[in-house]
Amino acid sequence: MDWGSILNNTLAGLLTPTILAFALATLGLAMHFGFAGLLNFGIAGFMAVGAYGYAISVLTFGLPWWAGMIMGVAASVVFALIMGIPTLRLRGDYLAIVTIAAAEILRLLFLTTAFEPVTGSADGLFGYNNSGGFAEANPFPVGDYGWGPWTYNEQTLWMLVFGLIVLAVATLLLWALMRSPWGRVVKGIREDEDAVRALGKNVFAYKMQALIIGGVFGALGGIVLATSTNVSPGVYVTSLTFFLWTALLLGGAATIFGPVLGSIIFWVLQAFLTNILPALAESGILPVSGIQAATLRYVLVGIGLMLIVIYRPQGIFGDKREMTFVK
Amino acid sequence: MSSNSESQKSTGLHIGVAAPGVKKVDPILVIDSVKKSFGGLTAVDVEHLEIPRGAITALIGPNGAGKTTLFNLLTGFDNPDTGAWSFEGKQLAGISSFKVAKMGQVRTFQLTKALSLLTVLENMKLGAKNQTGEKLLNSLFPFLWRKQDNELEVKAMELLRRFKLDAKKDDFAASLSGGQRKLLEMARALMTDPVLVMLDEPMAGVNPALTQSLLEHVLNLKKEGMTVLFVEHDMHMVRHIADWVIVMAEGKVVAEGAPDTVMKEQAVIDAYLGAHQDTDLGVVTGRIKVISEEGK
Secondary structure (H helix, E strand, O other): OOOOHHHHHHHHHHHHHHHHHHHHHHHHHHHHHHHOOOOOOOHHHHHHHHHHHHHHHHHHOOOOOOHHHHHHHHHHHHHHHHHHHOEEEEEHHHHHHHHHHHHHHHHHHHHHHHHHHHHEEEOOOHHHHHHHOOOOOOOOOOOEEEEEEEEEEHHHHHHHHHHHHHHHHHHHHHHHHHHHHHHHHHHHHHHHHHHHHOOOOOOOHHHHHHHHHHHHHHHHHHHHHHOOOOOOOOOOHHHHHHHHHHHHHHHHOOOOOHHHHHHHHHHHHHHHHHHHHHHHHOOOOOOHHHHHEEEEEEHHHHHHHHHHHOOOOOOOOHHHHHHHOOO | OOOHHHHHOOOOOOOOOOOOOOOOOOEEEEEEEEEEEEEEEEEEEEEEEEEEEEEEEEEOOOOOOOOHHHHHOOOOOOOOOOEEEEEEEEEEEOOOOOHHHHHOEEEEOOOOOOOOEEEHHHHHHHOOOOOOOOOOOOOOOOHHHHHHHHHHHHHHHHHHHHHHHHHHHOOOOOOHHHHHHEEEEEEHHOOOOOOOEEEEEOOOOOOOHHHHHHHHHHHHHHHHOOOEEOOOOOOOHHHHHHEEEEEOOOOOOEEEEHHHHOOHHHHHHHHHHOOOOOOHHHHHHOOOOHHHHOOO
């Protein structure tokens, strides 16, 4: 077994545009579920809306990269409104069903060949970073940066810096919102929306605002992901939603940094398992083939999720007091 | 205590003979032909009802009489099939619950709704109306709301001291006892500076040790100029603090009047308070008959 490369790959996984993208989407879920109590099982759909909104605006409508990104965010606002208006008046479980269905409908619409000239169907979309000018906007001169496992060329560095800035702004925004009286109302709605309504707060409006803000974070995640890879319908599947949920619960749903750190821990662990399991299989320690070993990590992720929910439901960074009182 | 509260009773609230739907001198809430049915069951069917201003009105009746449903209708938590009602002269039919609360008609719930994972102080601050920082854009700029928030904290602490919850201010509301949660809910409702306070069974599930202070708090509301309307099964509480009693049964108002007169009406006693309300429960069930006979 090549421990050196396993370690190297795992450490490199600590900081990638993908992790930043997933951390952003998890932050959106924290807004939805952790703070506002909205059961959103369609966060992958929000990511898809952001990514496709950006790519289509650039490729089909010829907008510059920044305008395309704004379009992606605007599209997610519209998506949140369409989902929220009929469902936010109902109990939380209904939103869960609607979001999971809406995300699937979106993905299938992007996948169908009916809109192939615009969506690229199963091939997805690519080349928008060049034609939209995102790659050109790179302020870093050609060269290698960093050291050891964290060595990047100027393009990857630009994606990372861009992703980090977006993530930092989103985290700061969430923190500022949740310490304010606005955040107090939203947390109150999570606990009991009738009680908050009886105190004269427009619960529907607050839930809608929370849905939109979390959805925008999700779309920004999709956009950051789109800066580093192609936009492909195969990425925004329901299992991605559940990975994001795992990362959220791992870090702590009702915390600011929990979702970010939870995402990093989750995907670094994934990278580690992806590397070590096939290696273990090859060296005969695991009695399975290399391909089986690669899928074994999903089994382990499932077990991990169950263990977190049972033994540490507040997550790694959650307030322990919270769990004393959960009904 | 009884002599104390007796002296505080408001009288002369009605015009003419006390009967269901009697006119009040100064009504705060006027209800006209409000009807609500669930399937075949008519839960509420009130022809005309006026709630007197500045007094404590009790709404009593057996289980299933429609008291809580009427509460829900009046506060916009449920919509009636037909009917209209006005609060301080403003029509309330079809107005959503949060707007009703904004107008100053605030309610509590039969099953207490403390916001469990918010601290006691946060629960209180949430109650206050017209907070600048509760608007999404303002919330990002603390200099816009910090001052108001500090003022609210002072006000909240004053109320918490009155309700003897000040030592608990940083605890989660979930850690409070059932009775303390009732107190918190009442205190939180007061943060909205209400005109009419509607309490749904404020005594249900409260430790007798807390009863006294709860009664005092309700009486204080009146002293401060608020109108109180409450649903209650505890007849002692009704007799002691209510200025006016409305009796409901099967969705209709069947009697109203001052507590001492209305509760003496034999029909009301028999039908709605139970024919044996003054008898020991053991005698009613016949289980401790021997003891009562021995007493003779």
